[in-house]
Amino acid sequence: MRTVILTLALLTLAGCSSAGWYVVDPTTTRGWNNLTFMLSGAYYTILLSVTAISISIVIGLLVALPGLSKNIWWRRFNRTYVEIVRAVPVLVLILYIYYGLPAMSDAITLSVFWSGVIALALSDSAFQAEIFRGGIQSIARGQYEAAQSISLNYRDTMRFVILPQAIRRILPALGNQLVYMLKMSSLVSVIGMQELTRKANELSVTEYRPLEIYTVLVLEYLVLILIVSYFVRRLERRLQASEV
Amino acid sequence: MTDQAAPVIEMRGVSKFFGDFQALKSVDLQVARGERVVVCGPSGSGKSTLIRCINRLEEHESGEIIVEGTTLSDDPASLDKIRGAVGMVFQQFNLFPHLTVRENLTLGPRRVLGLSEAEADARAMTYLERVRIPDQADKLPRQLSGGQQQRVAIARSLCMESRILLFDEPTSALDPEMIAEVLEVMTELATSGMTMIVVTHEMGFARKVADKMVFMDQGEVVEVGPPEQVFTAPKSKRFATFLNQILNH
Numbered sequence: 001m002r003t004v005i006l007t008l009a010l011l012t013l014a015g016c017s018s019a020g021w022y023v024v025d026p027t028t029t030r031g032w033n034n035l036t037f038m039l040s041g042a043y044y045t046i047l048l049s050v051t052a053i054s055i056s057i058v059i060g061l062l063v064a065l066p067g068l069s070k071n072i073w074w075r076r077f078n079r080t081y082v083e084i085v086r087a088v089p090v091l092v093l094i095l096y097i098y099y100g101l102p103a104m105s106d107a108i109t110l111s112v113f114w115s116g117v118i119a120l121a122l123s124d125s126a127f128q129a130e131i132f133r134g135g136i137q138s139i140a141r142g143q144y145e146a147a148q149s150i151s152l153n154y155r156d157t158m159r160f161v162i163l164p165q166a167i168r169r170i171l172p173a174l175g176n177q178l179v180y181m182l183k184m185s186s187l188v189s190v191i192g193m194q195e196l197t198r199k200a201n202e203l204s205v206t207e208y209r210p211l212e213i214y215t216v217l218v219l220e221y222l223v224l225i226l227i228v229s230y231f232v233r234r235l236e237r238r239l240q241a242s243e244v
Numbered sequence: 245m246t247d248q249a250a251p252v253i254e255m256r257g258v259s260k261f262f263g264d265f266q267a268l269k270s271v272d273l274q275v276a277r278g279e280r281v282v283v284c285g286p287s288g289s290g291k292s293t294l295i296r297c298i299n300r301l302e303e304h305e306s307g308e309i310i311v312e313g314t315t316l317s318d319d320p321a322s323l324d325k326i327r328g329a330v331g332m333v334f335q336q337f338n339l340f341p342h343l344t345v346r347e348n349l350t351l352g353p354r355r356v357l358g359l360s361e362a363e364a365d366a367r368a369m370t371y372l373e374r375v376r377i378p379d380q381a382d383k384l385p386r387q388l389s390g391g392q393q394q395r396v397a398i399a400r401s402l403c404m405e406s407r408i409l410l411f412d413e414p415t416s417a418l419d420p421e422m423i424a425e426v427l428e429v430m431t432e433l434a435t436s437g438m439t440m441i442v443v444t445h446e447m448g449f450a451r452k453v454a455d456k457m458v459f460m461d462q463g464e465v466v467e468v469g470p471p472e473q474v475f476t477a478p479k480s481k482r483f484a485t486f487l488n489q490i491l492n493h
Contacts (some may be wrong), residue, residue, distance in 0.1 A: 145301050146338035146397075150352035150404050151327045160351055164342050 004226065020209040023218050025164055034203055038216060041199035042224065048113065048188060048195060049181045052120035056181075057174070059121065060128020065158070067133045078129065085126035091187050094119040098191045116188035121125030131177070135170035136162055168239045179225050186221075196220050248357070251310075252277045252408060253298060258307035260293055260463075267293040269463040270307065275408075275456075278362050280434045281441045281473070282450040286486060287461035289381045292442045293456055294460065295410045311408070328356075331401030335413040337393045339385040345372070346381040349403045364403075371399040375429050391422030395429055402433075409433070411442040445490060449491070451475060459483045 024038075025031035067078030088096075098115035102108045110118070141163050147157040167174075189198035200217040204210045253275040260268040275281050283291045296302040298309060299317060300323055308464045309316040311326045340348050349368035353359040359367065372378040375395035377388075385393050394414055401409055411430065415423040427449050434440060434453045444450065450457060450471055457474045459467040459482075467474055469481045478484040 140338075142336050142338040143340065144332060145332075146340070146400075148301065148327065148333065149299060149330075149332040149334075151324060151356045156355045159479065160343075160355065161340055165340075168342070226473065 004222075007222075018211045023203075023207045023209040023212050034207065034213075037203060038196070038199050038213070038220065041196035042220065044193055044195040045169050045185050045224070047186045048116055048120065048193065049178070052117045052185070053124065053178055053181045055117065055121035056124035056128050056177075059125035061132050063125060063129035064132035064136065067129065068136055078133070078140070082126045082129055085122055088123065090119065090123045090184050091190065093123050094187055094191060112169070112188070112191050112193050113165060115191060116185070120181060120184055120188070123184070124177060127177060128174075131170050131173045132166065135166035135173075138169055139165050150176065171232070171236050171239065175229065175236075178228055178232070181211065182225055182228065250277075252312050253441075254308070254310040255294075255298075255409070256308045256310075258294075258297060258304045258426075260290075260304045260311060262299060264420060267463050268297070268304065271463075271465050272466065273458065273468075275441060276441060278437045278439055279455045280439075280453050281456045281458060282454040283414075283441060283443045283458045283460060284445060284447070284450065284486070284490075285466075288462075289460040290463040291458075291460045292412050295332075295412060295441050295443055298410060299327050299332055301332075327405060328404070330408045330410060330453050331404055331406030332410045332412065333394070333397050333401055333414050335416050337385070337397045337417070339393055339397055339400070341385050344376075344382050344384055345388070348385070348396060351368075352404050360409075367403055371402040372396075374402065374432075376425075377400045389422060390418045391425045394418065394422075394426045398426075398429055398433070408439040408441070411440065411444065413443050413445075415444065415446060418423055432452070447490060459486065461486070 022028060022031060024035050026035055031064060055122055063078055063081050066074035067082075069075055069078075094116060097119045098110065098112065101110060101115075143161055143165070144157065147161045152161065166168065185193075186197035189195060196217060200213050204213045207213065253273070255271055255273040258268055258271045258273075259266065259352055260375055263451040269290075271290075271294060273281075273294070279411040281295060285291045287337060293302055297304045304316075312329050314322050314325045316322060316326055319365055324402070340346075340351070343351065346365065346368055347373065350361070350364035351358075353367055354361065369378055369381065375401075377392055377395055378489075380388055380392060380396070385396065388396065398409075398414075413432070415426050418426060418467065423446070430440075430442070431449070442449075442454075453470045455467060457471045458465055459474070459478075459480070460483050466480050467478060469479075474483065475487065478487060
């Protein structure tokens with residue numbers, strides 16, 4: 001917490017060295033309007049990130065499970081997916097999906113929002129797949145054997161025995177990915193998504209006060225991510241109460 | 245197949261390899277309904293592997309394993325049938341740590357046997373009483389002592405109404421003062437007519453409970469016989485040496 005306060009103080013100091021704070025001064029009408037304009041981007045930043053991570057967790061799990069199969073072809077599918085998807089930069093994926101895909105066929109039309117969601121979700125899913133694979137692999141073999149000895153099938157074994165334990169273990173990593181996702185969502189600004197970064201860019205162009213505006217932008221992300229971290233930690237603690 | 249004398253488990257020429265290492269060398273074994281078999285032998289002798297092959301936690305490479313008339317094979321139906329009949333208790337208990345005792349016991353009956361929550365719950369309580377810890381139903385496994393955890397594990401197998409129970413060194417991970425409470429529950433089970441195969445070093449338990457002793461060494465069944473016979477007059481030198489080591493340590 002002390003480090004956080006120190007960072008905030010430094011940022012404020014950096015800003016104070018300029019005379020341009022009026023553009024975001026909430027006591028003036030103009031500053032207030034600018035601030036609410038910037039803050040309104042949070043809606044899409046959050047919506048985009050949360051939608052994308054929900055999808056990427058599902059894809060990640062669906063890709064992780066074949067990676068644990070005895071069948072080499074399932075494992076190869078897992079490896080191929082992870083290696084290829086992981087190798088594409090997020091920004092490139094966003095451009096590819098938004099500009100590239102519709103050029104393939106007239107049947108494909110994607111909104112800015114869904115292009116962003118798909119690109120972020122795909123990109124993150126490769127990492128999710130590795131996180132889930134690691135988490136599932138960390139569960140002792142005895143748990144599978146106990147499940148087998150009471151005749152549980154594969155689906156029930158995963159659903160009731162393995163995944164609940166694996167998810168507790170990978171929670172810190174999942175929290176990490178959510179934070180990462182919030183930051184990555186700023187890249188969707190390049191195709192015109194009206195999220196935090198895009199709003200700041202637009203304001204910066206009209207007001208011509210990049211230092212102050214981007215300082216506020218940094219703070220916006222910082223506060224958002226601190227809130228997320230807080231809830232992830234709380235969830236961790238709650239689940240730990242029922243951990244081994 | 246109501247013939248009481250017909251074996252419920254029959255192993256014929258069962259071999260198992262771990263890479264180049266042969267864990268089981270053409271093992272033959274017959275277990276009759278209600279029979280209590282104690283398997284002993286030095287570590288690495290293949291005794292755990294032997295019982296783990298019966299419910300296919302390990303796959304045998306050659307030979308035949310027939311449980312209640314069903315031949316164990318790659319056919320999932322045969323495996324389901326056999327695992328339905330055979331329960332297992334592990335050295336490390338292998339309880340599900342994130343579930344309460346009650347949930348550990350009801351998971352199988354509800355998901356596999358299709359019991360309702362109330363039915364499964366009633367059954368769980370019946371068997372928890374049988375292993376004498378009904379008051380621990382809503383605790384998590386880690387809140388229990390090792391002996392209590394192992395008794396929960398036994399109750400979990402009983403809840404599946406298995407007709408055959410396999411015990412893989414059930415007391416080896418327990419502190420000495422807790423061994424007795426687990427053996428007591430097992431002795432009680434034995435007198436109830438359950439078919440049991442127990443891998444253990446507890447010779448006192450073997451003497452008291454076993455109908456048949458099986459001594460294994462280096463993947464082979466070296467000696468089989470009723471305990472009074474094999475304890476007093478072991479035929480093989482290997483078994484005699486082993487008994488000496490284990491009884492006079």
